[in-house]
Amino acid sequence: MNETLRSLLDGNADHAREFDSRFDDVQDGQQPAAVTVCCSDSRVLQDHVWGNDEPGSVFTCANIGNRVMQRTDDGDVVSGDLLYPVAHTGTETVVVVGHTGCGAVTATFDDLTDGLDEPAGITHCLDILRPRLEPGVEALPEGIEREDAINHLVEYNVDRQVEFLVESEEIPADVGVVGVVYDFQDVYSGRRGEVHVVNVNGETDVEQLRAAYPDIDSRIERRWEY
Known part of the structure; x- marks a missing residue:
């Protein structure tokens, strides 16, 4: 048997033993407090990021580049993966x-600066990111190092995703939209694995955010205020 599959199944057996009784209250439905849109990078452990181990608490979506939109014949719309809990389960917070070091942002940067030849499926994802990141690439500080450029654009990408949701008529006005960056590369001032709030409902000014949300002011931090 494939050793990777065996290891996954062993891990699932442990999970099933631990979680057996935790599904009692959510077997017939869900009302998650938040929906998160994460990058599908293997280093971003979606539930563990929040210390969550309760089924039904967080509705998780993942894709390369933490994109909130999908492309249709009528243009870009809010992704159904994200929209479902907002429309059908009463979820009022989108994160x-x-x-840091996002591969999809890196690939988009490289595509915009040098051009890339990727398989069609990856190209489709980059095509959605490209028009939103291109102004950010053009606005990067002169002479910035490549690694810093990528992490500047990680924030810029989060801002563009939040902006799309805030401006969309599909997201009710009373739904809060928060943008964060998960850091495991010592880019921000906190510990590895900490989440740093960079955007709330389209507001990106750090001082204004800290004044508006004093209870989390130590977690509000940006690398780039453009």
Whole structure:
């Protein structure tokens, strides 16, 4: 038997033993407090990021580049993965989770600056990110190092995803939209694995955010105020 599959199944057996009784209250429905849109990077452990181990608490979506939109014949719309809990389970908080060193942001940067030849499925994802990141690439500080450029654009990408949701008529006005960056590369001032709030409902000014949300002011931090 494939050793990777065996290891996954062993891990699931442990999970089933631990979680057996935790599904009693959510077997017939769900009302998650938040929906998160994370990058599908293997280093971003979606539930563990929040210390969550309760089924039914967080509705998790993942894709490369933590994109909140999908492309249709009528243009870009809010992704159904994200929209479902907002429309059908009463979820009132959306959290867009970028992360340092994002591969999708890196690939988009490289595509915009040098051009890339990727398989069609990856190209489709980059095509959605490209028009939103291109102004950010053009606005990068002169002479910035590549690693810093990528992490500047990680924030910029989170901002664009939040902006799309805030401006969309599909997201009710009373739904809060928060943008954060998960750091495991010592880019921000906290510990590895900490989430840093960079955007709330389209507001990106750090001082204004800290004044508006004093209870989390130590977790509000940006690398780039453009």
